[in-house]
Amino acid sequence: GQNIDQPTEMTATEGAIVQINCTYQTSGFNGLFWYQQHAGEAPTFLSYNVLDGLEEKGRFSSFLSRSKGYSYLLLKELQMKDSASYLCAVRDRTGANNLFFGTGTRLTVIP
Amino acid sequence: GAVVSQHPSWVICKSGTSVKIECRSLDFQATTMFWYRQFPKQSLMLMATSNEGSKATYEQGVEKDKFLINHASLTLSTLTVTSAHPEDSSFYICSAMQGNSNQPQHFGDGTRLSIL
Numbered sequence: 001g002q003n004i005d006q007p008t009e010m011t012a013t014e015g016a017i018v019q020i021n022c023t024y025q026t027s028g029f030n031g032l033f034w035y036q037q038h039a040g041e042a043p044t045f046l047s048y049n050v051l052d053g054l055e056e057k058g059r060f061s062s063f064l065s066r067s068k069g070y071s072y073l074l075l076k077e078l079q080m081k082d083s084a085s086y087l088c089a090v091r092d093r094t095g096a097n098n099l100f101f102g103t104g105t106r107l108t109v110i111p
Numbered sequence: 112g113a114v115v116s117q118h119p120s121w122v123i124c125k126s127g128t129s130v131k132i133e134c135r136s137l138d139f140q141a142t143t144m145f146w147y148r149q150f151p152k153q154s155l156m157l158m159a160t161s162n163e164g165s166k167a168t169y170e171q172g173v174e175k176d177k178f179l180i181n182h183a184s185l186t187l188s189t190l191t192v193t194s195a196h197p198e199d200s201s202f203y204i205c206s207a208m209q210g211n212s213n214q215p216q217h218f219g220d221g222t223r224l225s226i227l
Contacts, residue, residue: 033215042117042204042218043155087154098145099216103154 002026004102006088011108012078020073020105022088031091033099034062034073038084046073046086075107083109114138115207117219125227126197132190132222134205140185141207145216146178149202161188195226 003025012018024032031050035043047055049064049071061074073086085104091097114137122130134144143162147155159180161167167180179191188207192199202223206216 035218040202040221040223042221045215045217048215098157098160100157101154 002090002092002100004088004090004100006086006102006105008103009106009108011110012075014078014080014109014111016078017074017076018078018107020075020086020088020107022071022073022102024069024071024088024090024102026069026090026092026094026100028092028094029066029069029090030093030097032062032064032071033089033091034060034071035087035089036084037087037104043087078109080109080111083107113209113217115141115205115217115219117205117222119222120220121223121225123225123227124195127194128226130192130195130224132192132203132205132224134188134190134207134219136186136207136209136217139207139209141188141209142185143208144182144188145206145208146180146188146190147204147206149204149221151202155204158190192224195224197226200224200226 006022034046037043047062054063059076064071085106087104088102089099116135118133146158149155157170158173159167159169161180161182163182163185169175182188204221206218208216
């Protein structure tokens with residue numbers, strides 16, 4: 001099976017940097033995805049890691065360590081519109097390469 | 112690119128009604144489409160995976176006779192909730208994937224289903 005853990009809620013200040021952690025346990029790891037989901041809307045793709053290291057995309061970066069079963073999403077220069085849930089999802093080849101989602105981290109950006 | 116359209120976005124109907132939700136990939140051919148359900152403040156739970164021209168693969172605990180999935184073409188999958196009851200009220204989201212497993216899933220806007 002899959003076990004994906006992320007903090008339930010986080011609060012950060014506009015303009016700051018925030019790091020959202022995700023730990024996972026899976027038997028057939030085949031990539032990790034981060035999605036952003038605003039309330040009542042569908043998730044939108046942010047980043048993908050399959051090899052160890054940092055992937056940077058504008059204000060968002062994602063890091064992966066496969067040996068530690070650990071990833072983080074880093075958001076820089078926070079804006080109010082970044083208030084949303086951030087979903088960590090692991091692709092498992094033993095699960096037909098389906099995505100398995102964590103419960104999501106609800107980020108609130110305050111002025 | 113990679114736009115997925117889901118329709119309808121909101122459904123309110125009486126208990127016992129069957130409801131059909133459509134998921135279309137607008138600018139790419141989706142080899143695989145997925146159907147998820149999300150309850151308030153919870154994460155997405157995969158219901159089933161469908162590949163064009165073959166039967167859907169349902170996750171454990173999901174009744175295939177209640178949630179009928181048809182994947183008639185590379186751009187269209189439908190989910191029919193048969194004889195819906197209030198406990199079926201939820202946010203249903205489809206996603207589509209193009210090509211191999213290195214590609215991300217692209218999500219539709221979701222359908223909010225309310226059964227009275």
